[in-house]
Amino acid sequence: MRTLLCIVSLAAALLLCCSGTKPADNNRPPKPAKPTVTAPSLLARPAFAQVKGGGKEVSLSDIAERAVRSVVNISSTRVVQRGRGLSPYHGNPFFEQFFRHRQPPQQRMRSLGSGVIVSRDGVVLTNNHVVQHADEIHVNLSDGSKLRATIVGTDPKSDLAVLRLQGDLGQLEPLPFGDSAKLRLGEVVLAIGDPFGVGQTVTMGIVSALGRANMGIVDYEDFIQTDAAINPGNSGGALISMRGQLVGINTAILSRSGGYQGIGFAIPSAMVHPIMDSLLKHGKVIRGWLGVEIQSLTPEIARLMTLPDDTRGVLVAGVQLDSPAAKVGIKRGDVITELNGKPVASVAKLRNAVAAAGSDVEVKLKLVRDGKALSVGLKLGVLPSDQVARLDPSQGVLGGLAVEPLTDEIRRRLGLDRRVTGVVVTEVKAGSAADAAGLHADDVITEINRRPLKDAYQFSTLYKQAKDRLLLLVYREGVPVYLLLEK
Numbered sequence: 001m002r003t004l005l006c007i008v009s010l011a012a013a014l015l016l017c018c019s020g021t022k023p024a025d026n027n028r029p030p031k032p033a034k035p036t037v038t039a040p041s042l043l044a045r046p047a048f049a050q051v052k053g054g055g056k057e058v059s060l061s062d063i064a065e066r067a068v069r070s071v072v073n074i075s076s077t078r079v080v081q082r083g084r085g086l087s088p089y090h091g092n093p094f095f096e097q098f099f100r101h102r103q104p105p106q107q108r109m110r111s112l113g114s115g116v117i118v119s120r121d122g123v124v125l126t127n128n129h130v131v132q133h134a135d136e137i138h139v140n141l142s143d144g145s146k147l148r149a150t151i152v153g154t155d156p157k158s159d160l161a162v163l164r165l166q167g168d169l170g171q172l173e174p175l176p177f178g179d180s181a182k183l184r185l186g187e188v189v190l191a192i193g194d195p196f197g198v199g200q201t202v203t204m205g206i207v208s209a210l211g212r213a214n215m216g217i218v219d220y221e222d223f224i225q226t227d228a229a230i231n232p233g234n235s236g237g238a239l240i241s242m243r244g245q246l247v248g249i250n251t252a253i254l255s256r257s258g259g260y261q262g263i264g265f266a267i268p269s270a271m272v273h274p275i276m277d278s279l280l281k282h283g284k285v286i287r288g289w290l291g292v293e294i295q296s297l298t299p300e301i302a303r304l305m306t307l308p309d310d311t312r313g314v315l316v317a318g319v320q321l322d323s324p325a326a327k328v329g330i331k332r333g334d335v336i337t338e339l340n341g342k343p344v345a346s347v348a349k350l351r352n353a354v355a356a357a358g359s360d361v362e363v364k365l366k367l368v369r370d371g372k373a374l375s376v377g378l379k380l381g382v383l384p385s386d387q388v389a390r391l392d393p394s395q396g397v398l399g400g401l402a403v404e405p406l407t408d409e410i411r412r413r414l415g416l417d418r419r420v421t422g423v424v425v426t427e428v429k430a431g432s433a434a435d436a437a438g439l440h441a442d443d444v445i446t447e448i449n450r451r452p453l454k455d456a457y458q459f460s461t462l463y464k465q466a467k468d469r470l471l472l473l474v475y476r477e478g479v480p481v482y483l484l485l486e487k
Contacts, residue, residue, distance in 0.1 A: 063244040064190060064202045069142045070117045070175035071238050073194040074126055074149075074163075076134035077110050114193035114237035115139065115163065116246060117174050118276070122165030125276060126236030127251055128154045131161050139165060141172075142200060153279030157219040158267060159251055161236075162279045175238060178245025180224060180268035183207050191228035191250055191264065193237025203229035205264075212265060213348030217252050222352050223265035224248045230264035239266040248272070274356050287355035288363075288380035291323020292316050293480050294347050297335055300484050304449065304471040305333065311368055313337035313344045317473070318480035328378045331369065332473070332480070333450065338366035354380065402427040405456055406444060414442060415478050422446035422453040422475075440476065447473035 113130030117123070124139065131137055137149040147169070152162040165172075183189075187207045195201055205228030212223040224239065230253050239248030248266030255261045278285045297307075297315040316334040319326050336344050340363055344350045357363060359382040366375050403423040410424050411417070425443045446453055448462040449471050463470065470485040 058244070060204075060242075063240065063242065064192075066173075066244055067175060067190065067238060067240045068192055068200050068202060069173045071142065071192045071194075071200060072115045072117060072124060073140040073197075073200070074113045074115045074124075074130055074236060075110060075138045075140070076113075076131045077136040077138075078133045112194070112197050112233050113235045114233065114250070116236070116238045116249065117165075117172050118177070118246070119174050120169075120172050122149075122169050122172065123152070123174075123276075123280070124149060124163040124165060125249055125272065126161050126163060127249065128156050128159045128161045130236045131163065132156075137163065139163070145170070153283045153285075155275055155279065155285045157285070158271065158275055159218045160249065160267060160272060160275050160279075162276055175240075175246045176244070177269050177273055178241045178243060178247040180247045180270045183210060183224065183241070183247060183268075185210065188242050189226055189228055189247065190240040191226065191230050191234060191237060191266075192240060193230070193234035193250060195229075195231035195233040197233055205229070208263070211346075211349070213346065213352075215252075215265065217265070220271070220352055220355060221348060222268055222271055223251070224268050226264050226266060227262045228264060229260045231260050232258070234264075245269075271352065271356060274358070278358070286359055287383040288357040288359055288361060289324065289383040290354050290378075290380060291320040291325040292330060292336075293318035293320075294336070294350065295481055296347055298484065300469065301471060301482060304469060304484070307335065307368060307371055311335055311337070313368065314347050314350050315482060317482050324378045324381045328376045330365075330367070330376065333369070335368040336365055337368055337373075338364075340364055355383065359383075403445065403456055403459060414444065414475075416444065416475060420444065420446060420475065423456050423459045444475040445472055446475060446480075447471075 113126060115124040115126035115130075118125055131151060132154070134151070137151070139147050139149045141147065148166045149163040150166060152164050154161040185207055189205060189207055191203045191205065193201065205226050207224060208227050209225035212225050213221040215221055215223065217223075224247070226239065228239070230237075230250050234250050235252075237250045238246050239250055241247045247269050249272055250264065250266045252265045253260065254263040254265070275285050293316070294314045295317050297311065297313055301315065302309075302311050313335045316325075316330060316332055316336065318332055319330055336350060338344060339350060339353055342353075344353075354363075357380055359380055361380050362377060363380060364375060364377050366373065368374075402425070404426050406416075406420070406422050406424050408418065411420065414424075422445050425439060425441055425445065428439050428441060445459065448459065449466065451462060453459050453462070472483045472485055474481055474483050
């Protein structure tokens with residue numbers, strides 16, 4: 001009997017251990033039971049279901065399926081006449097006598113790309129290089145219908161173009177604009193286009209970088225960098241945020257093979273929108289104009305100009321005559337630190353902000369002049385169509401060069417104003433510091449350490465007096481730029 005009782009007690013203890021319960025403890029409150037996890041809640045839910053509307057969550061698939069209806073395929077055609085680069089023997093009479101009869105009198109060149117519908121009346125955004133020089137443009141919608149399109153306007157300086165669809169538009173579904181200025185690093189985005197002409201394709205990635213400039217792709221750059229797969233044919237397609245909004249127009253890739261390698265660039269919607277509005281209203285882009293030549297302010301240049309250590313902004317290397325900047329007294333050597341209350345982080349940021357603001361717009365600038373802060377207000381002008389503000393070449397100078405006086409004849413040859421004084425570089429010794437730094441013949445040196453130059457003798461004197469570094473003002477192809485010389 002005792003043996004049977006022991007066995008029963010042992011079985012009860014095992015049951016308590018397996019069930020996870022313990023004998024009742026009157027001194028402790030019972031722990032709340034853990035919620036039971038059922039099988040359905042373990043199933044994968046749609047990714048990034050963070051956008052809500054009408055009480056219903058919107059998934060990544062919902063966003064992609066909605067956005068793809070607004071992205072189109074664009075096929076452009078242009079006719080090229082024989083003798084305009086079609087034959088590899090063009091211009092060689094010996095070979096042309098054998099191959100002339102094999103060349104067609106004209107050839108139709110085709111280009112494929114993507115575009116984005118942004119209005120119900122048929123406005124489509126794409127890249128300029130997709131439709132450049134096109135004689136005919138056809139647009140394939142997501143439902144399979146095909147329409148012709150005409151060019152409203154193009155802007156090669158940003159690589160944007162605006163088209164308008166023709167014919168029976170039906171029920172177009174435009175893609176709403178988002179604010180690219182609110183994008184954050186690491187934010188998930190979708191790239192939608194027609195890569196390699198295979199059909200509409202959705203790829204996913206993140207925002208890898210913001211404000212990419214100085215890439216040498218177009219004149220005005222402020223790219224969103226993404227690792228969402230972008231390939232040939234994606235040009236002009238949409239970069240979509242997780243709110244289902246258009247935040248960029250896919251434009252270019254950085255690649256050694258010609259295919260996707262994880263670095264793609266899109267024009268941000270904050271730049272796209274004003275350019276589109278200007279093209280729709282005027283047929284061209286009207287950009288704001290300040291009228292200054294600007295360059296980066298490096299710590300070395302700031303020290304030589306005896307500026308406070310915390311000075312951040314862009315350096316004014318020159319002020320154009322009768323420009324808005326000249327009318328309010330902006331001077332060479334000023335540092336622009338803010339535009340309309342926003343810090344000026346780089347040359348590209350200032351150029352883009354001024355251009356996007358448009359003409360006849362009042363702006364406020366904060367400057368540092370000779371170490372003192374001041375504010376000026378002015379009205380922007382219209383950027384001349386043949387003029388683009390240039391970035392600084394980031395080159396040093398001097399050491400192993402020959403200079404000579406700047407005569408009227410040299411001024412005329414170089415297109416300089418008669419009031420420009422200084423010396424012209426006539427020779428740069430190979431292997432010298434000037435050669436390594438990139439000083440060119442015909443560069444005109446007008447200042448050393450903020451002191452104007454009059455002749456070669458003064459140049460030699462000031463150069464010898466300098467201890468270790470010299471701040472030079474150089475005119476190169478008519479454009480002034482500050483350069484730093486390590487003596």
